[in-house]
Amino acid sequence: MELHEELGAIRRETVLDAPRDAVWELVAEPEGLATWLADDVDLDEVAPGASGTVTEDGQPRHVTIEEVQEGRRVALSWCAPGGEPSLVELTLDDDGDQRTRMVIVEVPLVALRVAAIRTLHASASEHGPQMALATA
Amino acid sequence: MDRDPGPVFAALADPTRREVVRLLAAQPGLTASALAGELPVSRQAIAKHLAQLRDAGLARAEHAGRETRYRLTPEPLAGAMAWMVAAGAQWDTRLEKLKQQL
Numbered sequence: 001m002e003l004h005e006e007l008g009a010i011r012r013e014t015v016l017d018a019p020r021d022a023v024w025e026l027v028a029e030p031e032g033l034a035t036w037l038a039d040d041v042d043l044d045e046v047a048p049g050a051s052g053t054v055t056e057d058g059q060p061r062h063v064t065i066e067e068v069q070e071g072r073r074v075a076l077s078w079c080a081p082g083g084e085p086s087l088v089e090l091t092l093d094d095d096g097d098q099r100t101r102m103v104i105v106e107v108p109l110v111a112l113r114v115a116a117i118r119t120l121h122a123s124a125s126e127h128g129p130q131m132a133l134a135t136a
Numbered sequence: 137m138d139r140d141p142g143p144v145f146a147a148l149a150d151p152t153r154r155e156v157v158r159l160l161a162a163q164p165g166l167t168a169s170a171l172a173g174e175l176p177v178s179r180q181a182i183a184k185h186l187a188q189l190r191d192a193g194l195a196r197a198e199h200a201g202r203e204t205r206y207r208l209t210p211e212p213l214a215g216a217m218a219w220m221v222a223a224g225a226q227w228d229t230r231l232e233k234l235k236q237q238l
Contacts, residue, residue: 008145008216010224014231018238026237036233056226084141084219102234104227108219110142114149 007115009107016100020092023100024071027090046074054078077109085109141216147192148216152177153185157208160195165205 016023026032027046033054034041043052043063051064059080067075072092079085088106095101147153155175160166168186172179186206189195193212198205 007149008141008220010220010227012224012227012231014235016235016238022238026234032237035237036230038230084145086223102231104231106223106227108142108145111145111149114146118150 007107007111009105009111012104014102015095016102017098018100019098020071020094020100023092023102027074027092028068028070087112141212141219143192144194144212144216147188147194150185150188152181153189156182156185156189157194160206160208164207165198167203167205171206 026035029046030041030043030052033043033046038054038056038061040055041052042054043065044050046065046068048065048068051062053060054063055061061078061080061083063076063078065074065076066087067073073089075087075089077085077087086106086108088104091103091105093101093103148157152175156171159171159174163170166174168179168182171186172182175182177185186195186197190197193209195206196209198207
């Protein structure tokens with residue numbers, strides 16, 4: 001089993017019939033996201049730290065942009081009221097000159113937290129007790 | 137409404153706990169000592185992992201004399217699966233909309 005499945009993640013991969021810069025406009029602009037990600041996107045900009053609300057089927061979600069790698073990747077976290085907070089990563093790659101491969105991964109935040117704590121522990125034991133104190 | 141799937145995701149995000157779940161699925165009724173014998177971790181660590189699996193509703197303890205035996209109670213997995221199925225279906229819908237824009 002791959003890591004993403006073990007963490008309860010959803011993964012979708014698709015090849016889009018458009019060059020990467022055209023897809024990027026739909027991913028990195030609130031107006032672009034509003035055409036496909038949700039029915040309504042209330043977000044000033046797609047930049048790290050920006051937050052707002054996206055509404056889909058009448059259900060609002062609070063959204064925060066976590067990371068933007070120009071032309072390639074947007075990571076956001078979101079959560080519907082009473083729902084499961086999750087991290088979403090949208091990654092674009094060229095697939096030839098005129099097509100774009102898009103990978104979407106959505107992972108429950110709680111699973112990422114457990115995995116991160118394990119990584120910290122492993123790194124602490126590799127680097128000895130001082131590092132362990134620093135990360136405790 | 138489904139139970140919050142968060143505790144199940146947290147419980148299964150750890151590879152040792154997943155190993156414990158696999159062992160209990162294959163051999164229901166194992167004790168913490170027997171589990172520790174199968175895995176490269178201490179009995180104390182196994183006890184903590186079992187406590188987390190119990191908190192997530194994924195395992196229960198049975199007291200038989202001086203022994204405590206563990207069994208899986210997989211019902212909460214349904215909530216976690218439902219979350220994954222629903223979230224996956226939403227992405228399929230969004231991707232269809234995205235393709236229509238290009």
